Amino acid sequence: MAKHIIVVVREVWDTRDIIGDALGADGALRALPRRFEPEDLNSLEQALQIKDRDGCKVSVVSLAPAGDLDVLRECLYRGADEAVRVVAQGAVDSAATAALLAAAIRRLGEHDLVLLGVGVPDGENSLLAGELAGRLGHGQITYVDSITELSGDQVACRREIEMGSEFISAPLPAVLALGVYLLKDDPRTPRAAKAMLKLKLKKAPIAEWTATDLGVDPAPRVRVAALRALPQRQVETRDVDPGNEAALKAMLQDIR
Amino acid sequence: MITSENFYHDNPDLRFVMEQMIDWQTLFSLRGDVGRPDSPFDSVDEAKEANLDMLADPIGAISAQRIAPRAEEVDHLGCRLENGAVRFPDALQRNLDDLRDAQLTGLTVDPAYGGIGFTKTFYSAATELVSRADASLMNFFGLQGIADTLQMFASEEIKAEMLPPMASGELSGAMVLTEADAGSDLGSVRTRSTLEAEQDPEGAWTISGAKRFITNGCGDVLLVLARSEDPAKYGGGRGLSFFLVTKSERVQVRRIEEKLGIHGSPTCELYFDKAPARLIGRRGHGLTRYTAWLMAAARLGVAGQSVGISEAALREAEAYADEREQFGKPIRSMPAVASMLAEMRVATEASRALLYATSAYVDLQEAAEKFGMKEEEKRFARGADLLTPLVKYYTSEVCNRVASDAIQVHGGNGFMKDYPVERLFRDARITTIYEGTSQIQIDWAVIRLVRGDMAAILTPFGELDWAALGLAEEAAALSATRALLDEATAFVKEKGAQYRDLMARRLVDLALDHYLGWLLLHQASKWDYKRKVAARFMADALPRMRMLHEVVMSGRALELEQLDPKA
Numbered sequence A: 001m002a003k004h005i006i007v008v009v010r011e012v013w014d015t016r017d018i019i020g021d022a023l024g025a026d027g028a029l030r031a032l033p034r035r036f037e038p039e040d041l042n043s044l045e046q047a048l049q050i051k052d053r054d055g056c057k058v059s060v061v062s063l064a065p066a067g068d069l070d071v072l073r074e075c076l077y078r079g080a081d082e083a084v085r086v087v088a089q090g091a092v093d094s095a096a097t098a099a100l101l102a103a104a105i106r107r108l109g110e111h112d113l114v115l116l117g118v119g120v121p122d123g124e125n126s127l128l129a130g131e132l133a134g135r136l137g138h139g140q141i142t143y144v145d146s147i148t149e150l151s152g153d154q155v156a157c158r159r160e161i162e163m164g165s166e167f168i169s170a171p172l173p174a175v176l177a178l179g180v181y182l183l184k185d186d187p188r189t190p191r192a193a194k195a196m197l198k199l200k201l202k203k204a205p206i207a208e209w210t211a212t213d214l215g216v217d218p219a220p221r222v223r224v225a226a227l228r229a230l231p232q233r234q235v236e237t238r239d240v241d242p243g244n245e246a247a248l249k250a251m252l253q254d255i256r
Numbered sequence B: 001m002i003t004s005e006n007f008y009h010d011n012p013d014l015r016f017v018m019e020q021m022i023d024w025q026t027l028f029s030l031r032g033d034v035g036r037p038d039s040p041f042d043s044v045d046e047a048k049e050a051n052l053d054m055l056a057d058p059i060g061a062i063s064a065q066r067i068a069p070r071a072e073e074v075d076h077l078g079c080r081l082e083n084g085a086v087r088f089p090d091a092l093q094r095n096l097d098d099l100r101d102a103q104l105t106g107l108t109v110d111p112a113y114g115g116i117g118f119t120k121t122f123y124s125a126a127t128e129l130v131s132r133a134d135a136s137l138m139n140f141f142g143l144q145g146i147a148d149t150l151q152m153f154a155s156e157e158i159k160a161e162m163l164p165p166m167a168s169g170e171l172s173g174a175m176v177l178t179e180a181d182a183g184s185d186l187g188s189v190r191t192r193s194t195l196e197a198e199q200d201p202e203g204a205w206t207i208s209g210a211k212r213f214i215t216n217g218c219g220d221v222l223l224v225l226a227r228s229e230d231p232a233k234y235g236g237g238r239g240l241s242f243f244l245v246t247k248s249e250r251v252q253v254r255r256i257e258e259k260l261g262i263h264g265s266p267t268c269e270l271y272f273d274k275a276p277a278r279l280i281g282r283r284g285h286g287l288t289r290y291t292a293w294l295m296a297a298a299r300l301g302v303a304g305q306s307v308g309i310s311e312a313a314l315r316e317a318e319a320y321a322d323e324r325e326q327f328g329k330p331i332r333s334m335p336a337v338a339s340m341l342a343e344m345r346v347a348t349e350a351s352r353a354l355l356y357a358t359s360a361y362v363d364l365q366e367a368a369e370k371f372g373m374k375e376e377e378k379r380f381a382r383g384a385d386l387l388t389p390l391v392k393y394y395t396s397e398v399c400n401r402v403a404s405d406a407i408q409v410h411g412g413n414g415f416m417k418d419y420p421v422e423r424l425f426r427d428a429r430i431t432t433i434y435e436g437t438s439q440i441q442i443d444w445a446v447i448r449l450v451r452g453d454m455a456a457i458l459t460p461f462g463e464l465d466w467a468a469l470g471l472a473e474e475a476a477a478l479s480a481t482r483a484l485l486d487e488a489t490a491f492v493k494e495k496g497a498q499y500r501d502l503m504a505r506r507l508v509d510l511a512l513d514h515y516l517g518w519l520l521l522h523q524a525s526k527w528d529y530k531r532k533v534a535a536r537f538m539a540d541a542l543p544r545m546r547m548l549h550e551v552v553m554s555g556r557a558l559e560l561e562q563l564d565p566k567a
Helices: A038-054 A071-078 A094-107 A128-136 A195-201 A245-255 B012-021 B024-031 B044-077 B090-101 B120-133 B135-141 B144-153 B156-167 B286-323 B335-370 B374-410 B421-432 B438-451 B454-462 B472-495 B497-524 B529-553
Strands: A003-008 A011-013 A034-036 A056-063 A082-087 A113-117 A139-151 A154-161 A164-171 A174-178 A207-210 B080-082 B085-087 B173-176 B195-199 B205-215 B221-227 B240-246 B251-256 B267-280
Touching (some): A034 A038, A038 A071, A038 A113, A038 A174, A056 A094, A071 A082, A082 A094, A094 A128, A113 A128, A128 A139, A128 A174, A139 A164, A154 A174, A195 B044, B012 B120, B024 B335, B044 B090, B085 B251, B120 B286, B135 B286, B135 B421, B144 B267, B173 B205, B205 B240, B221 B267, B221 B286, B240 B286, B286 B335, B286 B421, B335 B497, B374 B421, B374 B438, B374 B454, B374 B497, B438 B497, B454 B472, B454 B497, B472 B497, B472 B529
Parallel strands (some): A003 A056, A003 A113, A056 A082, A082 A207, A139 A174
Antiparallel strands (some): B080 B085, B195 B205, B221 B240
């Protein structure tokens, strides 16, 4: 039977070109451009490659309204079969995020894999994959570099760890958190949108499920007391005599 | 090499032209694109937004992130002929796969046949973006004109069979025109010795003979120009017809050329051995109607390619000049370098303005033709017929100059393979030659100039209220040169064909300067930055027009005398 892969996708701040304070003069976070969370995009690509090769159904789910770009529609433009938007009012903390997404994933039906980026965006805590696995009762593999095999009731992955790679397999269904290190002209590089799909699916309706639909109470259990910017690091240049070992060691100590 | 995430987003000039200079309203309404039941768009704004969005993703994204980083490898390895089959370097194959995966292989093919059916304007922009990434890839990307030609002239049966796989990228095409002794002069395509089209009693055709310099001759769908008529009855171009030949063992690639540039484009010598062929359109119209149409499309394609090369070379030069320090400062701060860069930028932006002005005429003409609007078709066709050779000539000459100057800005480094500018320079070199040399374009254009086809193109600029746009002085200065152009044109006309051909290049340059002046002034009315560009252009163009006028008006045919010190 054809597999069903669900990919969790997120729209995140594009933090690549931040210069200066992250907080504006009013103490609020500065408005930054948004982008498709790159590891989620890598996850989608892995799912779509399995679809191209073996045929499978790829569903995508996202929490949050469509922002600067609609990540769900971007997924459809690349070949995803089904997209669902989970809509919740007000601030949603990590626990509620996981509860809502887990409920949505369950509602999407029988599935074999849940893929998502290893996840810096959720409060920088990378908890989502683990929380989803826990709530869904699936096994979890983190830091997945590539899916090497998906057959029968097993998934095998290569996992990047310190000093090398680890090959690991898990029974299906499983949650995989991807952290893909892309090489030059890597075949895993996420594809671009497809022109014809873009025209066809421009206005395709995307299902919206609310917390009530999903039977989840999204009330936050974490309260943000305050946001404070990290003080800017002062960098001063110093010349160190490369022949002087003591001075070099002192410099290393200072940097640390 | 400088890197970018997206070749559309990072290009303010292209975005400005697409967003503000193109009259999408007229274009879409005339084509009947919007509001039709099968149209994906409800409004012009929506269609425009979708067009621009598509230029960014997938085209701008793929060009920047995938195609451009592979250009060096494609150039370095080139294509090879092994056991009669052409082998592409892996990087080229990946480019072709990417274009196909992103569904960019049927941009102008009618949706009824599996294409997207977008405008030539859009296609020109796509061509520019892809060519900036890798000029040689344009020679595949640009072959979508083959499908266009079939769409225009082939039977319903051929269209239904060939267009869907061409639109999906499953099949690629080639235009098979040139022979060893028939280059610019296609009317001399031979009968017995080189190429023969015979008809058997059932009316089926076969083709025999050799063709040369065939871009992607290893492709699947070949449009072949061949002599079908008895030369005693119908000599020259009138005896040529257009045929569709599909790849088979009866078509052999005998060799591929070793070239100066565009190494990613296989240039084949083909041998047809009684290859089965199907007639396209009417007998005897092969050159005059179908080849002419295909060539016009190809010329616009080369113009897009040229603008892409100019853009790439300009950017490399600007980046290098900012980074490279000599005498303790970036070389860009030195007037000699700064002036070179300014000239390159003005020429590149002028090229682009001309490319899209021409593309619009071509779109409008095709739309008018499609909907049987005779009066409009005639008017737009005159514009397109004059502007197409002008844009091919101008943009290709400019990209050669810009690429050469980009090397100059790089100094010794530019001469080395470590920097991409030497590749751009080599790739640029073909643009003034193929699809008709610059001299052929000038020849073509000057006849139309002398016939008076320029006037209608200039009319819209005369109707603008330049004072209200704050450009009264500039417009007046440019208006004054109209008399120079008219006088020179009338003079050449009166002096006869030989003098016309002798002065053709100067008269065409004069017309180009005048027209480009208006295009840039028009841009300046919509974007303040362009006031500087227009001013910089006029600073050179105004005195140049006076000079060209003076030479043309001299009436002296000095250049026709042989310069031979031995005589």
